[in-house]
Structures are given as structure tokens and as C-alpha cells.
Amino acid sequence: MAAGVAAWLPFARAAAIGWMPVASTPMPMPPQEKRKAQDGLIILNVSGTKFQTWRTTLERYPDTLLGSTERDFFFHEETNEYFFDRDPDIFRHILNFYRTGKLHYPRQECISAYDEELAFFGIIPEIIGDCCYEEYKDRRRENAERLQDDEEMDMNNDVTPVNLTFREYLWRAFENPHTSTLALVFYYVTGFFIAISVMANVVETVPCGTLPNRSKEISCGDRYALAFFCLDTACVMIFTVEYLLRLIAAPSRYKFMKSVMSVIDVVAIMPYYIGLVMTDNDQVSGAFVTLRVFRVFRIFKFSRHSAGLRILGYTLKSCASELGFLLFSLTMAIIIFATVMFYAEKGSTGSKFTSIPAAFWYTIVTMTTLGYGDMVPKTIVGKVFGSICSLSGVLVIALPVPVIVSNFSRIYHQSQRAEKRRAQRKTRLARIRAAKIRGTNAYMRYKQNGLLIDSLEEEAGQALVGKAPSPPFESQHHHLLHCLEKTTNHEFVDEQTFQANCMDISVMNKTGSRASSLSSSPHGLGSCCSRRHRKKSSFSLPSTNNQELSTIQIRERPVANSRASLNAKLDETVPLKCDEPYITPSMVSLSAPVVTSSDGDGSTTTAYSQSNIVRVSAL
């Protein structure tokens, strides 16, 4: 519906008078107006900034938050206004949309904040007006790329797989040399050999002095032919091995063989093998020499080692159309000018412009402002056209170049940003993790203190701890976590202890004896959390916290039947040895059929070996 012209609806309905006399059937009843259009002002208080508008303005778009009854949820009775706890700056644009029917995107706002506000108010971004739509889409695309980069980082780094097949491991080592030392070594070795191979190709053409019985100088390659051959063989061996390993490790062999890098690899090592296969025939030696040229492609293998080279290649690929245009226009200009120069210089004696293709060379050299001077026009007409040619050359080349440069610059900066983000990422993640740990530690401390305070109050009826009370939000949050623990019969631990426990468990599994950290207790417990009454430890709790937690062990449950998990009797706890601050954990087996007797230290081991979910309370 034309919500923008909603105000003209009465007019449209009035204009229907023209249909009435010609209608042959009676008209339908008009819709009953439930409430006579209350055209009142609505006050919208967005974080303190008050906006006012007509009710009808908002109701133009009934499928948004403000236009529907959804806004009643935000009605604030005391002040008789609608209160939204959102950004007033962005809200301005949203309200303008209702007023004018056009949604604009402000350039200075962050794209994700804007998207969030739009989503909150139920407005789809597609209705952004043409004036701002392009900008919006560009920013959105940039943001998506950034997020995608981050995700890729995540995927690459966070995947710390435990069980990779050898093949996957190998592939990962090839693609990401930083994952393991072996991969890094291999990476550097191949790089070294590429460099050696390229340098050998270069050096073997240098003249190396004369042979004793000849006057002609021969190249180093011919003088030390055997040495160079051995070097070449060694390099090709390495490259072949690398290529074969990559081929084996590739997840999709077909895709790998199609990729550019593998083609380069193949082209780099082919000449050697072809040379081996071919006999030392004079006729084919010419072709053989040509093949040796391909050895220079080994230098492209460096692109695996250099990001800059990859960026260059990517830029050229993305600027393919500009390059094509450059080539096409240059060709046109060359043909035109070569023709003109040929006919202009035809008359002069001894001119080098023997044919139009011969004039091509002059044109190219002139248009690119090289000017070797091996061909120069002698006639005046030729000189005139030659100068025009050089002037136009500058223009034709200068036009597409900025496009290519800007593309390269954009891609380069993008990769710079990615590098920077990667470097910052580690510190960022570390900080985030630290914050999380603080949160969990707060919870642990709360648990100890809170429960202990409760127990102490129970016992002695006195509040011991002079600790400042935690803010209500935190206390409620902790209570919530506590309830969750109670529900699942598990407890929260922090990361290090969990990992430590994993190691412990794996160690324990191997040895099969856990006598050192286990002790059974004669007490049975009906609740998940056992409380230890220990006055002394209330003050030393923070220090023993870690030790306690380090002995909490949780293990995954392999057994399918789960009926016993939550209702199983917890039959063991650990008594706190009153003189030792170190609290040993109790082991609770939740498997109903395997209820160990409450006495007997050694029985727990057997129970444990068949155990299911084990929950340990260390309080």
C-alpha cells in the first residue's frame, strides 16, 4: 500500500464518487471505524530525547514495531509516553522514514548498529532510498568481508583437532606451515631450494672463462655441467616429492590439480623429466633448449611463501577487464600509428620503416615513451605524426593504470588489515578469556563464601565474613548458576583445572589406580553439594580454592542408559581432614546398579573403572 500517501486516502475514497452512478451493483459496506480516528500526538522518549509525532504518521506502516500494537509494550504509564532504551541518533532516521516514506542511511553511523536498530524496529533495510542504498550496500559488504575474515581465522586457529587422519594432518601442515615445527622446517627447506634452483639457472649462463684449448668463452653451465646437473636433480627431487605429497594429502585431488599453484609446480619440474626422456638428438635439442626456459617458472613457486606476490596476482586477476581494455586500445593505436608512419616514411630513402609490421616496433617504443632511437622518422610529416604518437601514448597508458593501482591498493590494505587483526586477535582473545575467568572465579568465590556463610550462620548464627555484599545483579546471576548446577548435578570449574583434570584422568586411566587422590568416606549424602563445616578454612578458602578445584574430576558418560544419572544415590563424600588444608575430593558414582558399599577404600577404584558420570564435590 502506498503508505507514503496514506494521508491522501480520504481523497482517493472521495474520488470513488465517479464510480457510483455507473455501478450496476450495490457497493459493499465501508469498514467500521472502531475508534474514531484519534489523531493525537504520540510522545516517543528514546533514551531521554523526546520525539513527537502524530499517531496516524506511525500507523502508516502497520507491520513495524511503532505502527502496530507492539509499541504498547513500551508504554510508560507514569509519564504517558512510549519509552525506548535505544540510540536516539539512529532513531531520528527511523522516525523520518515514517514521516517521509523514505529511509535514509547516515554515513557516519556504524553499519551494524544501524542494522540492529532497523531490526529492532521491524523495518527491512531493503526500503532504503536510492540516494543512500549504494552506500549502505557497500558498507555492508565491507563489514561482511571483515566478519568472514575473522571467521576464517577462527576456523583455522580454533580447530585444534585431536583426531586428524594422517592425510588431513599432512594437508593442514602444507597449507598452514605454522601449525607444527615439521611443517615449518619443510616450508623453509622448499623455499631455500627454490631460491637455489633459480640462482643456478641464472648462474649457469654466465661466462666462466675459457677452456685451455679453446679461445671462445664458455658459460659456467657448460664448464661445470656435472655440478649443475646434480644440483638440478636435487632440486627437482625435492619439488617432485613435495608435489606428490601435496597430491596425496589434498582433500580433493581433482580440485588440487586444477589449481594454479599445482600447475606451476608441474611446469617447473616437467622440463627436467622431458630432458631425461629425450635423447641427445640435434633436431630436438632446439626444442629442449626452449623447454629449459620453463625452468624459470620455479620462481613462481615463491608465491606460496610470499603474500605480496599473491596479492599482485589476485589484483591482476581482478583487473582483468581494465587490462584487457588497455591492451585493446593500445593495439588499436599501434596499428593506426604504424600505418600512418609507414606511409609517411615511405618516400624517404634508407628508411627503416620497411613495412607496417616493422613500424609496429617504432610505434610501441614511442607510445610507451621508451624511444630507443633505432628507428626514427626522417621526413617532416613522419616527425609530426611521430610526436602525435608519443603524446597519445602517454594518455592511452595513463588511463587504465589508476584503476589497476587503486584495485591493488584496496586489496593490499585489506590484507594489511587482516594481518593486523590477526596480530591483535591474540591479545584480544587473551583479554576476553581473562574477563571470562574473572567471571567464573567470582562465581566460585561466591559459592565458597556464600555457602560457607550460610553454613556458618546455620551453625553459629554469626556472620563472620566482613566482605562487601555483591551487587544484586551479580548475586542473582550467581544464584541462577547455582540452580543450574543443582539441576544438572554438575559443577562449574575453570579452564585450567578442567584441562588439568583431563590430563589427570587420562593418566589415571592408564595406570588404573587412583589411590593417591581418592579416599572414600563413610558418610553418605543425599544432596549433590556436600558442605563441609570448617571454620578455619573459611579464611583460607581462597588459597585452597584452586587445589580443591584441581581435584574435581568430571568424565563423560559412555553408557547409554541414563535413568540413573540424576537420581542415583550419592554414596560417598570425602571427609575433611581437619588439620590439613588440602581437601581431597570425594568420588560419587551415579550408576545405580554399581552402588559401592560405604566402606572399603579400594572399592571405589573398581566402581570407578566402570563408572558413568562422576561428580565430585570438593567442599
Place this chain on the structure above:
Amino acid sequence: MANILHVCCIRFKLCDKLKISLITSVKYLDQVMAMLGVDMVSRLTETYLSLTDSVEDDFELSTVCHRPESMDKLQEQTKFTKKELQVLYRGFKNECPSGVVNEENFKNIYSQFFPQGDSSMYAHFLFEAFDTNKNGSVSFEDFVFGLSIILRGTINDRLNWAFNLYDLNKDGCITKEEMLDIMKSIYDMMGKYTYPTMQDDAPREHVESFFQKMDRNKDGVVTIDEFIESCKKDENIMQSMQLFDNVI
């Protein structure tokens, strides 16, 4: 000379009507003077001014502003209350900030209510009906007068207005051709996708039945009296006229 005055008018932001009358009178004077050959100086200054202000001219001309008469006067002349006038004006001004609607704008607005079909012809007829002083634009007064008749007028007023709408050449009687145009424009608004599918001769048939009903003396035209009489006799039409009582 006329152009100089033009520019001066724009500079001083004179009202549109005044500007037009001033310019026309000066143009006449200019022609006279040109006949006498006394226009050299003015031409020079013209060119100078035009060089500096040519772009500005175009822009300024397009933002013509029209202010309606005061609300009190409008309230006297129409049958709307103050509140209703307020609502109407706000909607009008929102869509036409310059204060007047030209035909293209009018068609644009009206077409937004009928997305499936082509409402341009009917909008054209409506425009003609609303534009009582035939100056090519509908001001707020025209708008409100028309609406006042349709929404707040007596049955006779409404029927009169409808007749006026149908009578394209305003000669007091509706011919079959005029009616056919109107009918076609109404059917065009339906668009292509209708059920049952639109036949090409549907408008013509409808016109025939209309004339059969309305044309008392079978002279091929419908006069205002025939129209009003026949409409009053028709139950359906009378009932449908009641619809307009509470549109706003």
C-alpha cells in the same frame, strides 16, 4: 527586459501570480519597444544577467510556493471543521511541499492506490474536475472545495459533481463517447489480472446499459436533469452516496 524583470521577481521572491502578471505586461511592453528598436541596452544587460544566473533561474522557477487562504476563510467556504482541515492540509502539504499539485504529481499519487492497473486516465479526469479554474494545477483550495462537495455536500451536490466529472467538455450533456472514455478509464484501473478475464467490449456494454438506464428521452445524450432524476430513482446509487458521509 522581460528577463530582467523575471530575475528581479525571483530575487525579491514575489508571489507567483503577481510575477506572472507583471511579466506578461512587461513582455507586451517589450514587444512594443522592440518594434521601435529601443532594446539594445536591455539586450546587453540581459545577456550579462543570463550569463551569471542562467542556472539559478531554472532552479528558482521550479520551487514555486503557493500558500492557501487562511483556515478561517476555508472553514467558512467549506463544510469541514478546523480539525479536518488541519488533517487534510498536512497530508496535502506532505505530498506537495510547493502547495500545488500538477497533473503528473496527481497521477502519481493516485496511481499508488491502484498498483495493479493503470489509473492515469481516470486521474486525468479527476484532475480536470478538481481544477476548477483551469490553470493546470490543483491548489489546496481547489482540493478542499472538491472534497467538501463530495464528502459533505447534499445528494444533489454530489450528483452534480459526478456529472461534472463525466461531462468532459463541460457542455451540459454526456455523450456516449465521453461515457465510453470514462468507462474505459475505470476498467483500466482494474488491470490485466481479473476474474473473470476482462473482455474488450466490457466498457462498451456497460456504457450501453448506463445509457439505457439514464437516457430518458433516448436522444443519445444524458443531460444533468435526466442524470439526477435517474440516479435518485436508483436505490443502489442512493445507498452508495451515503458511503461518503464518514470518509473523513
